Amino acid sequence: xxxxxxxxxxxxxxxxxxxxxxxxxxxxxxxxxGNSLGALPRAVPGRVADLVxxxxxxxxxxxxNDEGWxxxxxxxxxxxxxxxxxxxxxVVVGDGTSANLFKVLVAALRLAGDRRVVVGEAGxxxxxxxxxxxxxxxxxxxxxxVDPDGPGLAAALAAGxxxxxxxxxxxxxxxxxxxxxxxxxxxxxxxxxxxxxxxHSVGALPVRLSACEADFAVGCTYKYLNGGPGAPAFTYxxxxxxxxxxxxxxxxxxxxxxxxxxxxxxxxAGASRFLSGSQPLVAHAALGAALxxxxxxxxDLVRAKSLAMTGLFLELTAPAGLASATPRAPERRGSQVSLxxxxxxxxxxxxxxxxxxGDFRAPDVLRFGFTPLYLRYVDVFDAAAALVEVVRSGExxxxxFAARRTVT
Ligand SMILES: *Cc1c(COP(=O)(O)O)cnc(C)c1O
Numbered sequence: 001x002x003x004x005x006x007x008x009x010x011x012x013x014x015x016x017x018x019x020x021x022x023x024x025x026x027x028x029x030x031x032x033x034g035n036s037l038g039a040l041p042r043a044v045p046g047r048v049a050d051l052v053x054x055x056x057x058x059x060x061x062x063x064x065n066d067e068g069w070x071x072x073x074x075x076x077x078x079x080x081x082x083x084x085x086x087x088x089x090x091v092v093v094g095d096g097t098s099a100n101l102f103k104v105l106v107a108a109l110r111l112a113g114d115r116r117v118v119v120g121e122a123g124x125x126x127x128x129x130x131x132x133x134x135x136x137x138x139x140x141x142x143x144x145x146v147d148p149d150g151p152g153l154a155a156a157l158a159a160g161x162x163x164x165x166x167x168x169x170x171x172x173x174x175x176x177x178x179x180x181x182x183x184x185x186x187x188x189x190x191x192x193x194x195x196x197x198x199x200h201s202v203g204a205l206p207v208r209l210s211a212c213e214a215d216f217a218v219g220c221t222y223k224y225l226n227g228g229p230g231a232p233a234f235t236y237x238x239x240x241x242x243x244x245x246x247x248x249x250x251x252x253x254x255x256x257x258x259x260x261x262x263x264x265x266x267x268x269a270g271a272s273r274f275l276s277g278s279q280p281l282v283a284h285a286a287l288g289a290a291l292x293x294x295x296x297x298x299x300d301l302v303r304a305k306s307l308a309m310t311g312l313f314l315e316l317t318a319p320a321g322l323a324s325a326t327p328r329a330p331e332r333r334g335s336q337v338s339l340x341x342x343x344x345x346x347x348x349x350x351x352x353x354x355x356x357x358g359d360f361r362a363p364d365v366l367r368f369g370f371t372p373l374y375l376r377y378v379d380v381f382d383a384a385a386a387l388v389e390v391v392r393s394g395e396x397x398x399x400x401f402a403a404r405r406t407v408t
Contacts, residue, residue: 002312007377010308015301016372022293023226023374030379030386032358035200035336035369038226043289051285072284073253073275079291080234083225083299084198084217085208090236092271093287094253094279097199097220097233098127103247103274104216104235105135105164108193110246112163115191116141119156119165121148125172128197132166138248149176153183157190164193164215169207170200170334173365174325175310177201177334181212188213199223204306204335204371206299209236216241224335224371225294227287235274242270251276293373305372306335309380313337313368316384320391325365339366339387345408346401350390353401356383360408 011017024040025031031039055063064070078088094100105118120132122145129145136143141163146152148167156162165187170177180196187194196217201207203224209217217236221227237245246267252258253275256266267273307330314324314337322339341347344366348358358368368383390396 002315002381004378004381007312007381010377014305014377016297016305017376019293019297019373020376025374028355030356030383031375032356032368032370032383034226034371034374035204035223035367036359037229038203038223038290038371039374040228041226041290041293043292044228044286047285047289048282051282056281069281069284072281072288073279074272076232076284076287076291077234077271079288079294080202080221080225081236083202083207083294084219084234084236085206085212086210086217086236087239089270090210090239091234092274093221093232093234093284094275095233095235096230097197097218098131099249099276100218100233100235100274101128101131101166101195101197102135103249103276104195104218104237105132105166106139106248107237107241107245107274108164108195108216109135109139109141111241111244112193115161115163117159117162118143119153119162119192120145121167121171122146123171123173124166124168125197125199128166128168148178148183154186157186157192160190162187162190162192164195166195166197168197168200170204170336172200173338173361173367174327175200175334175336175338175367176327177205177332180208180214184212184214200334200336203294203302205303210238214238221287221290223369225287226290226373228283228290231283231287231290232279235271237271237274239270242273245273247274249276253277253279297373302372306370307333309370309372309375309377310335310337312377312380313370313384316381317387320388322366322391335371336367336369339368340364341366343396343402345404346396346398347387347390348408349401350396350398351383351386354386354390356386358383362408 073094076093077091081091184194193215198219222231325338345360
């Protein structure tokens with residue numbers, strides 16, 4: 001069994017340890033929910049204040065030019081690009097994941113000729129399911145849902161009528177990591193386009209969209225990228241689709257010549273055509289500061305530390321006797337551990353009272369996210385010890401832990 005002293009030694013040798021100082025974290029909290037809302041980067045408040053007080057307050061409307069506001073979706077996109085293995089001009093930042101998903105699904109269906117089937121996953125995050133329903137309804141398409149970790153995906157593709165496949169790279173409930181290269185190849189072999197949702201993989205592990213020849217991808221920036229609550233999302237469109245892709249929300253920020261103020265829409269070149277309207281610049285400022293932390297960070301080191309931490313947490317929580325939904329094989333694991341218990345909500349609340357923050361996903365998942373930029377191995381040790389204690393002592397049975405709050 002790994003001891004706390006072993007963990008302290010791992011921290012002393014950790015090549016990412018210095019990055020914790022880039023974050024503002026409460027002293028008495030072990031934060032294992034960075035896969036829901038990333039922690040606050042220390043530079044964010046100053047950067048937001050600068051945007052509000054100087055750029056807006058003094059610069060006023062000139063800041064659209066002087067401070068690069070107009071190009072922010074592209075300059076931020078270019079900074080997200082290396083985190084997802086894409087070229088700078090293939091990524092734009094703007095709107096939310098749900099909206100961007102709608103845009104790329106419609107664009108993919110329009111590229112797919114006569115094919116009118118969208119294959120998704122039965123257990124995907126609800127917004128992906130709902131948006132797929134909305135896009136399919138608009139486009140006269142049908143939806144098929146499969147278990148992407150079983151044989152269902154290959155069977156669905158073999159029908160030969162699939163226009164587009166949408167999968168999450170990492171499953172939000174179980175933490176299972178999908179084989180992006182293999183699945184994209186399979187979709188293409190059957191004439192389908194491949195859309196990836198990167199919400200639970202960007203910033204958690206190296207993502208290689210270009211190398212895998214993915215067609216489109218979306219992802220949020222408020223989880224592992226620490227962009228702040230409701231931070232704008234990103235859209236990736238492979239360069240080979242830039243000329244032909246047509247998304248449905250044809251606003252002026254995606255126009256080829258927006259300041260000509262012409263009467264008809266003409267799409268911009270590159271991924272810019274996936275933009276629609278004006279963006280939240282205050283939120284952009286926060287995201288810009290959050291992305292600074294990623295400069296020079298080796299994603300292979302992030303991945304190695306993430307796997308070490310999830311492996312350690314699985315080892316140390318074994319005495320709690322909870323089943324795990326997270327794959328044991330490291331190459332199939334994202335950056336979270338999901339333990340199962342019907343009273344998991346009360347257990348997570350009881351843990352919260354001990355300063356360990358995880359979350360709960362209905363019906364029975366206790367979810368713990370591991371963020372290598374700001375977590376220490378001793379934190380993993382302490383969190384695991386607290387969980388074992390909560391389960392063994394039965395303290396979670398206290399009635400006050402059972403009442404569900406709005407956000408679980
Ligand atoms: C977090 C998450 C989203 C979030 O969508 P929003 O539009 O930002 O609310 C979407 N899809 C998946 C798979 C997620 O994990």
